[in-house]
Amino acid sequence: MRKRARIELMVLDNVVWLLLVLFYLFNAAFTPNFTKMQNMVNILYQTTSISLLVLGQGIVMMVGELDLSIDSTLAFAPGVAVIVAAAGGEMNPALAIALTLLVGAGVGLLNGVFVAKVKANSFLFTLSTEIAMRGLVLFLIPFSIAGLHPAFSYLGRGKLGMVPVAVIAVLVIYAIFEFVFRKTVFGRKFLLTGGNRQAAFISGIDTDKVMIWSFVIAGVLAAVAGLVTAGRQNAVSNVMGKDMVMMAFAAAILGGCSFNGGLGKPIGMLGGALLLGMIDNSLNLLGVNVNLVSATKGALIFIAIVLDRVKTQLTAQILYRENVFKLKAGGGDGET
Amino acid sequence: MEIAFELRDITKLFAGTVALEHVSISVNRGEVHGLIGKNGAGKSTLVNILSGIIGPSMGEIHVNGHVFRHLTPHLAKKHKISIITQEPQTMNECTVAENLYMPMYGGAKGWIDWGKIENDTRETLEKAGFSIDPKQKARDLTVSEKQLMLVIKACYVEDADVVIMDEVSASLSKRDEHVLYDIIKERAAAGKTIIFISHHTAELLKVCDRVSVLRNGRCVGCYRCDELDMEKLARLIVGTESFSVSEAADKRHMVSDEVIFRLDGYTRYGKFRDVTLELHRGEILGLAGLRGSGRTEIMKCVVGADRPDGGKVMVGGSEKRYASPSQSLSDGVLYLPEEREREGLIGISSIKKNITISIMDMLSHWGIIKSKKENQRAGELISLLRIKAFSPDQEIHQLSGGNKQKVLVGKIMARTPVVSLLDEPTRGVDIQAKESILHSINEGMREGGGVLITSPSVDDLIKICDRILVLFEGEIIDVFDRGEFSEQAIYQAMQGERIHGAGECA
Numbered sequence: 001m002r003k004r005a006r007i008e009l010m011v012l013d014n015v016v017w018l019l020l021v022l023f024y025l026f027n028a029a030f031t032p033n034f035t036k037m038q039n040m041v042n043i044l045y046q047t048t049s050i051s052l053l054v055l056g057q058g059i060v061m062m063v064g065e066l067d068l069s070i071d072s073t074l075a076f077a078p079g080v081a082v083i084v085a086a087a088g089g090e091m092n093p094a095l096a097i098a099l100t101l102l103v104g105a106g107v108g109l110l111n112g113v114f115v116a117k118v119k120a121n122s123f124l125f126t127l128s129t130e131i132a133m134r135g136l137v138l139f140l141i142p143f144s145i146a147g148l149h150p151a152f153s154y155l156g157r158g159k160l161g162m163v164p165v166a167v168i169a170v171l172v173i174y175a176i177f178e179f180v181f182r183k184t185v186f187g188r189k190f191l192l193t194g195g196n197r198q199a200a201f202i203s204g205i206d207t208d209k210v211m212i213w214s215f216v217i218a219g220v221l222a223a224v225a226g227l228v229t230a231g232r233q234n235a236v237s238n239v240m241g242k243d244m245v246m247m248a249f250a251a252a253i254l255g256g257c258s259f260n261g262g263l264g265k266p267i268g269m270l271g272g273a274l275l276l277g278m279i280d281n282s283l284n285l286l287g288v289n290v291n292l293v294s295a296t297k298g299a300l301i302f303i304a305i306v307l308d309r310v311k312t313q314l315t316a317q318i319l320y321r322e323n324v325f326k327l328k329a330g331g332g333d334g335e336t
Numbered sequence: 337m338e339i340a341f342e343l344r345d346i347t348k349l350f351a352g353t354v355a356l357e358h359v360s361i362s363v364n365r366g367e368v369h370g371l372i373g374k375n376g377a378g379k380s381t382l383v384n385i386l387s388g389i390i391g392p393s394m395g396e397i398h399v400n401g402h403v404f405r406h407l408t409p410h411l412a413k414k415h416k417i418s419i420i421t422q423e424p425q426t427m428n429e430c431t432v433a434e435n436l437y438m439p440m441y442g443g444a445k446g447w448i449d450w451g452k453i454e455n456d457t458r459e460t461l462e463k464a465g466f467s468i469d470p471k472q473k474a475r476d477l478t479v480s481e482k483q484l485m486l487v488i489k490a491c492y493v494e495d496a497d498v499v500i501m502d503e504v505s506a507s508l509s510k511r512d513e514h515v516l517y518d519i520i521k522e523r524a525a526a527g528k529t530i531i532f533i534s535h536h537t538a539e540l541l542k543v544c545d546r547v548s549v550l551r552n553g554r555c556v557g558c559y560r561c562d563e564l565d566m567e568k569l570a571r572l573i574v575g576t577e578s579f580s581v582s583e584a585a586d587k588r589h590m591v592s593d594e595v596i597f598r599l600d601g602y603t604r605y606g607k608f609r610d611v612t613l614e615l616h617r618g619e620i621l622g623l624a625g626l627r628g629s630g631r632t633e634i635m636k637c638v639v640g641a642d643r644p645d646g647g648k649v650m651v652g653g654s655e656k657r658y659a660s661p662s663q664s665l666s667d668g669v670l671y672l673p674e675e676r677e678r679e680g681l682i683g684i685s686s687i688k689k690n691i692t693i694s695i696m697d698m699l700s701h702w703g704i705i706k707s708k709k710e711n712q713r714a715g716e717l718i719s720l721l722r723i724k725a726f727s728p729d730q731e732i733h734q735l736s737g738g739n740k741q742k743v744l745v746g747k748i749m750a751r752t753p754v755v756s757l758l759d760e761p762t763r764g765v766d767i768q769a770k771e772s773i774l775h776s777i778n779e780g781m782r783e784g785g786g787v788l789i790t791s792p793s794v795d796d797l798i799k800i801c802d803r804i805l806v807l808f809e810g811e812i813i814d815v816f817d818r819g820e821f822s823e824q825a826i827y828q829a830m831q832g833e834r835i836h837g838a839g840e841c842a
Contacts (some may be wrong), residue, residue: 057367188705189696195682195684
């Protein structure tokens, strides 16, 4: 392959970092206070919840499915956990945290089993669980449960020196998943399953299990995002996470995932999440109207969906051009 | 006699290969013209050109006094040329009547006269001697009935002057076969032209007036059926020059007495039945059979990608029932699927990851893949199979067909399987790649255990197999030992003729 094509493919694969740098420079020039250290930490801190959702969504997209329920899980898991753990009067924080994660895993398991075994359409099935869980949360928590145990909200509120615990936790989680998908057999199976499920199955991968795992991981990550969100506002409210799933989905695509599955890296997803956080932050600092912010987010989802297709087509075009070039040069590899 | 159409000096190049070379065929009105040849001989390419699905690189098509450089499906329809493909394409949720009359709906403008269409359908079906309910949905029909429905559509509803039947009879039941033959006879008498493709020599001789034989993209000749018999036709198809059997080394000395794999009365209804075979350590056993003879289905059932209805699988002396390929993998029973793109390879992953997909457990420690070990193993196989790529990290979809197929073989070889089930490992590759793949199988895959292999071309099997079983309509009907291999005899057996006596089969 010629150098030009290789560079083009590299740019397409890492488009999120390019956008991130461009956006940073743009804001550094036009948005007041944007580049200040405190604001950078702020962006990271405000991005923690969404970046966990992006990772979950991205992992499900790696195997070629979608999970729309994660933003409801974000409220449902800590909500149920806090209510149960505080049932006896005083809340047991360890029990509450464990329950939150367990509920998240349970929701993921439900989604995963129905998608993998019953072959339910993941988009529609997780949409149904999303609606159901949001309804339950609104029923169980009329407004919000405030005054959480300090240990329960430590993940969302705590600080190590200047840096919020949540930021460290998110970076550690991303590092772990980057390692898992790069180095382990378990992680390798996700992209192989997403790349061609039938071929992976024939090759001896238990593809149903991989799919179920992806939903369970997404559920647990959404529950962790719930802990972070609740901790940050020191309350479990019934609107936590509302409308975040489409943003998580847009960020995952910007970060290199694809509708078709078989693509994606945690590090890219983090880039997608940061881009989202940066856009949010700058619109805030510029004092843009809330409704316009929402419109901008819609536009962003739109761009992500188009980008997904355009990227696929551009990649195919570049490869086709290279093949034609090779054939014309007469060399080729002697075979077809 | 009036000429229905003529193909003059047609050549078709696909990237790197020549599918057709200076083929000229002229067919008369009212003629049933057969087209036969081995897989890859160019039959489908030829009829696709005639029906406008693809354009020729060179040559002319003469129809109704017009001369075309190439046709389009629309033009072909306009000149009343219809094609019926191997796999019936139907609208499953629509009724038989609607399937027959769409998309013109009997010339309706704006509104559709369903009553009329239904009545017409009833009449047409009756005329064709085919008894199905016009109101039945297509999804409730058998494959055979669907196929026949499409034949009736092309012959009577579209009233095509030239009807191309691409291996149509392969999916027909015995009863529907006779309906088809009657339709063909009636149409020919009415002055229509039928192009009939089939792998079955006997059928071809019975149905056709003349037969054109294709071999390696060339037209060997056009013969009157009353001047041919099955043996003569088989010889024309195979060609005399390919009788130079087995350049590959004879490795029968490596075959031991130990049976490592055995099927006993293996059955899946409608696909194969009562299949019994034994595979010895160090042996390469060929499974010859036409498409639909059950070879793919047997292999898929063994590894657990499909469910058998009865019979036993014995691996290394104990009975096994694999629920999925991940279970058979741990016993070292691996399957190489015939459909490379759909079932074999993961296009957007790298060569390396595809090769090591079934050995990840062997390359890892505590679940962490040792990249050094992985690179080394992938590198070994890439150079052993001479896979041409600039890096092991190159993605599969950038490779040529031959190299993709080599990766697929490499993926199986990586594990040195106890039992290798290779379904058409030489499918869709050129001669060089084919030789290299066959060589690798012959030299490299006997050590771990035994190999069961199928191929669309008998000469591939003859090169490397120690024994060849012949599968016909889901049953093993004959067996050949290496000493008595003859491409022609095996080809005839694949048509259902028992060359050896009945009780002799293993």
